[in-house]
Amino acid sequence: MENNGLNPAAVQESLLEAALAHVPFDGWSEASFQAAAQDAGVDLxxxxxxxxxxxxDLAAAYHRRGDAEMRLRLAQQDLSALRFRDRVALAVRLRLEVADRELVRRGAALSALPQNAATGSKLIWGTADAIWTALGDTSDDLNWYSKRTTLAAVYSATVLYWLGDTSEGDAATWEFLDRRIDNVMQVEKMKAQVRNNSLLRTVLAGPIWLAGKVRAPGAQAEDLPGQTKAEGPAA
Structure with missing residues (x-):
């Protein structure tokens, strides 16, 4: 392939497209990578x-592509009549509907390897962040973290259930997803009760004050740790 005016993103996209035919048989492996390079006409x-x-890297690119497709599909939906919990459920469902089950299964096996665990966690977090951002989340405090942490757990559990689902139209998966979101809503109700209870607010004054200092990372932040209000942007 000619290197002049090389577009790395375009080359990666070509490699990814070529790899998709090999992954169901060889997984996200070195064999698939070499075959993709050959099929795409890219020097190894x-x-x-x-x-x-x-x-x-190709598996990560495939995952991020799914996040982008989910955002596009979600933007085309009329969400005005939906409760917020149903909007979240719809976003998770759309995310799974744009994915290929076997490619995701192979990706889950790849992420299970110790050396890839951090990458897998970051991708799941990215999906949760993409959903909340697409739904208009404007939180910039501890809620920014708790929303994404909770949704990442719900999404991960739902993916694992979906991988083994043989029900028609994945109906069992969507029921499982609804139950997990209902569990989350119960937790949110408990948090609201704490906020509205003056005695609990007094007892937990210290932790509540500390939690109020936590800020979401800036738009350009590459990592996930937050910062307190006094710290300002990370160097």
């Missing part, structure tokens, strides 16, 4: 420059 050394971790 160049492919390794674009994707230093090989198939791991």
């Amino acid at each position: 050394p160049l492919a390794r420059v674009i994707c230093p971790r090989g198939a791991v």
